[in-house]
Amino acid sequence: MxxxxxxxxxxxxxxxxxxxxxxxxxxxxxxxxxxxxxxxxxxxxxxxxxxxxxxxxxxxxxxxxxxxxxxxxxxxxxxxxxxxxxxxxxxxxxxxxxxxxxxxxxxxxxxxxxxxxxxxxxxxxxxxxxxxxxxxxxxxxxxxxxxxxxxxxxxxxxxxxxxxxxxxxxxxxxxxxxxxxxxxxxxxxxxxxxxxxxxxxxxxxxxxxxxxxxxxxxxxxxxxxETFVVSSDAQELERNLLRPFSEWRIFLHPEQRKLAYRPKNKPYNGPVRVTGGPGTGKTVVALHRVAALADPQRGEGRGRILLTTFTTTLADQLERLLKDLGGQELASAVTVRNIDKVATSVARHPSATVPAMLGDLELLKRWRDLLTEQAEPGRFDSRFLLGEWTQVVLAQGLQTRDDYFAARRRGRGLRINRADRAEIWALIEEYERRLEQDQAVGFKQLAATAARIAEAGLEPRQQYAHIVVDEAQDLHAAHWRLLRALAPEGPNDLFVCGDTHQRIYDNRVTLGSLGIDIRGRSHKLSLNYRTTRQILAAAGDLLDREQFDDLDGGADDLAGYRSVLSGREAELTGYPSVRAEMSALVNRVAGWKEAGILPQDIAVVARTGALCDAALDALQSSGTGAIRVDAGKAPRVGDYVHVMTMHRTKGLEYRAVAVIGVSDQCVPQPAALTDAAADPLQHAQDLRAERSLLFVAATRAREALAITWHGRPSPFLVHRARAQ
Ligand SMILES: Nc1ncnc2c1ncn2[C@@H]1O[C@H](COP(=O)(O)OP(=O)(O)OP(=O)(O)O)[C@@H](O)[C@H]1O
Missing domain, CATH: 3.30.2310.20 (RelE-like)
Known part of the structure; x- marks a missing residue:
């Protein structure tokens, strides 16, 4: 029988x-x-x-x-x-x-x-x-x-x-x-x-x-x-039904399944790249890939597994989702860490003094201070020097003046001669000396140090057999060198998920040149599970016809990107003043709540912290519970609308999203743009990152999206706004 x-x-x-x-x-x-x-x-x-x-x-x-x-x-x-x-x-x-x-x-x-x-x-x-x-x-x-x-x-x-x-x-x-x-x-x-x-x-x-x-x-x-799951007995079925229902845990698209679960005798013979527009389930695939590697029955794994991503908030989220997928047993079988923590674990000796970690704003300020102290004004401004230090020196792990003189400066728009190189190197040496003296270090600098240590050789217990990366588009070259050195080459070594359309930090890389050869092992997901077709169309227009790279020197696009969910059109509306925009926001949020959307399923997103504060104020004064979602902190649980900057929205999703203040004075943010005359290439890249920021914010919405502005609309909106 x-x-x-x-x-x-x-x-x-x-x-x-x-x-x-x-x-x-x-x-x-x-x-x-x-x-x-x-x-x-x-x-x-x-x-x-x-x-x-x-x-x-x-x-x-x-x-x-x-x-x-x-x-x-x-x-x-x-x-x-x-x-x-x-x-x-x-x-x-x-x-x-x-x-x-x-x-x-x-x-x-x-x-x-x-x-x-x-x-x-x-x-x-x-x-x-x-x-x-x-x-x-x-x-x-x-x-x-x-x-x-x-x-x-x-x-x-x-x-x-x-x-x-x-x-x-x-x-x-x-x-x-x-x-x-x-x-x-x-x-x-x-x-x-x-x-x-x-x-x-x-x-x-x-x-x-x-x-x-x-x-x-x-x-x-x-x-x-994709639709059916087999259980061998009623007990197993009962156990599964008793857990909260999350479709992604069980019903994968055939493409997602094929990527995450390999037949036993067909391992990936090297690094794999998975791309795909927002909401196509890259994170879901990354989590299932980890589950496949950690499952001793499958025989795919060979040793320690690291799951890493960009920020601590995202790493916390991955850990929570991993528990949803495979319980504590799976979560305990995997190290889940954001990339800075990975770097810290390699670079910092446990007994050493903990240096102050500096973000880009602080580092830029230090460049400005250094330049002000120079006897004569030089040719280079602080933004250029920060870029040169991070994108050339730290990216390539350059350690000496000779290295810098010999280095290629791919992606840098301003041409420099030997005298310039001498001037820049002297400034960089002084800059790093001061950081050391103040016991401070930049995040990318720490990653470069960690990469150097790892490349020189680590003990096997510090290495990983498998590394799975989410939000890969924002990792810096030093991060990639570090990850490459942490996972010795072998079957199923690196599994990299990302989408360059969502790159919001200026970290462009060519994986091949960093020892990560993904040729023949590149896959693209195209079915969006999060967002309605109407919202996707509006978000797609924000990107215009901008070119995006594929993390490996080629081009990527959103061909085939689609959704089978349907809903209301995205709203794009302008207002005469901030005041009018805020009052409309309060009404819009009230409308969403009346339609049955819980406050915690609503996000209000702005380019600047000041606009977030204004929105928070407007919502709270109208009696709507709202909180700011800040860096490194998990959003407070409760009936609150979440208010955050565009940078914070990465990797999150909400039923309804209001992106506010998308005005010509604010998006793109003037302070984030390099002067086009000083470095046209960098200027174009900064503009692209600003566009991507808006795209990321808009694609967090599952059912309802409103993009609003006061005064004139952002140039990124112009043809949609005109067509409305
Ligand atoms: N096979 C699936 N069945 C049902 N839901 C899915 C499936 N795959 C993904 N999802 C859901 O779609 C949403 C987006 O998935 P996920 O976050 O993995 O996408 P992503 O490509 O990483 O998105 P982003 O790049 O925007 O961060 C999530 O709510 C997820 O649970």
Whole structure:
């Protein structure tokens, strides 16, 4: 007899978590009975008379609720738990099939689909001069099938004539079909959709005819695991259901799964890079990759694992998510540290005095002080010198005057001659001498020291077999040299996730030149799980046609970047004064709260601390609980709207986001821009970072985004603002 298996869908989990506690307990009891004896009378397992699929059953949970499931031999596919009549209605139109392209199992809710198309079409003229064409008239059935749309869906899909009708049917479609149809609706051609949407879901080897009907084999395919999870017994199922529902822990997109979990005999033969726009699940992939490496059963890991990212706040968040994913056991198997702590752990001797750590603002001030004390004004200003020190000297680990004279200055816009180099080196020596004297050190300087120590050789117990990096776009060259030296070359050594469209610090690198060879091991995620299509479109416009690098000397773009979530358009609104903007903010936040969004799911974001203070003041004076989210501190828990600068928003997400003060005087922030005449390249890079900051802030929004300004709008907004 084959082993009894429970396969639950994401819809089952969602339905379970919406039930009240007493019904949940009954669902668990039902599962235990099903495990012990699927033929038990108390289950009242029935095949609806009008069922389209002979495998469909409903079963009794209590007098009001029934579970909907499919039985295929000893395998039970748990679909949902619904009120009695709704359960029967769903069960009658439900079928299950194996997708011909992906080999993944799909549930097809034909009654829901047909009813939704019928309702949306009622009243619309289908013939005559006013008849509306079908949304997909220009796409052949053959193309739809080739793209992975099951042919039984096609007649109903041909009835769709409006966007509302399409959005209405989305909830009844398998995930791939939904993604394909929305991409077609967005104007993408079948070929592009094949490449970006469907092909990545294909299994590694093409399906044979026999495999197309083999459900047992289909159960293990990544495309199935996007929607289904297999449990071997009711206890395991119960344990999983009792945890809070977070889809990302269980239901990965096939691309995400393939990246995170490698077959045993196919390790990555070197560093891997994962890119993708905001919200595409890079962090989720990084966490699952760590889980795969830490799982002794899988045999992928060879030793210590480090998970690192840019800030302490993000590292704390990663640690929390790692616990969500694999409990304390997983969290204890991994070192989670932000990159500065990694550097500190290598560079600082435990008994040495702890130096003062200086950020860029303080370092810039010290450059200014040094220059003011010079007898004669030199050719170089403080911003240039800070850049030269960090982007050339620390980035390359230059230690001597000769090294500096021989160094290439890639990415620096101002040409300098030998006399200039001599002048600059003398200033840098004096600058570093003063830092040492004051027992102070810059963060990148510390990283450069740590890299030097690690490159000279570390004890094996200080090294890591595997390093997983999140928010990689903001790491400095010295960080990369350090990480390279911390993880000796080998299978699965480095796994790097990042998105250069979100680079908000001026750290550009070419990984290859730093000993991190990602050739042939580069992957891009493109399905956004966070943000609606409307918000993505507005955020995408902020980037204009700016060029972005791919961390390795090439170019990156957001081709194929998309979302299947739908919602309201982003709002872009200008006001005559700050006062008017703040008063509108107070009303907007009140509106969001009235619509059921909790205060802690709302963020107010500004470019400067002063504007944050003004917003905080306006909100608090109106009686709205609000707090500032500051560096290094986890946001206070409670019913507060979070107010923060754009820099703080990195890696976070909220249901509603108001980005305020996006005026021409404030974004880009004049103080953050190098003078174009002094260094045109640097000026362009500073502008790009300012644009990315706004992009990062806007892409934190899941459902609602408002971008506002007073006076004239920021030049980054101009064509959107005009089009509104
Ligand atoms: N397979 C999935 N199923 C459901 N939700 C997912 C999935 N993958 C990611 N998410 C959710 O999408 C959101 C964005 O994911 P994540 O933070 O990993 O994206 P990211 O690419 O790292 O984003 P960013 O670059 O903007 O920081 C999170 O809420 C995450 O839980």
């Amino acid at each position: 084959s082993e009894r298996k429970f396969v639950r869908t994401d819809t089952f989990d969602k339905a379970y978590h919406k039930l009240d506690g007493t019904v949940q307990k009954l669902v668990i009891a039902f599962l235990h009975t099903l495990q012990l004896n699927p033929n038990a009378n108390s289950l009242n397992l029935k095949q609806p008379q009008a069922a389209r699929d002979r495998r469909v059953r409903t079963a009794r949970v209590n007098d009001n609720f029934r579970a909907v499931l499919l039985r295929d031999g000893e395998t039970f596919y748990l679909v949902t738990v619904l009120e009695h009549d709704k359960a029967y209605k769903l069960a009658e139109g439900l079928t299950m099939d194996i997708n011909k392209v992906t080999g993944g199992i799909e549930l097809l809710d034909l009654s829901g689909l047909e009813e939704s198309t019928r309702n949306s079409a009622s009243g619309a003229p289908l013939v005559g001069p006013d008849a509306m064409p079908g949304l997909f008239d220009g796409v052949s059935d053959a193309d739809l099938v080739r793209l992975g749309v099951n042919e039984v869906l096609i007649p109903a899909l041909r009835e769709l004539r409006t966007e509302d009708a399409l959005l209405g049917v989305c909830e009844f479609l398998p995930k791939l079909a939904r993604d394909v149809l929305l991409s077609l609706y967005d104007g993408k051609c079948p070929e592009e959709i094949w490449q970006k949407v469907t092909a990545p879901e294909q299994p590694d080897t093409p399906l044979t005819d026999a495999e197309r009907g083999d459900y047992e084999a289909a159960l293990t395919r990544p495309a199935t695991l």
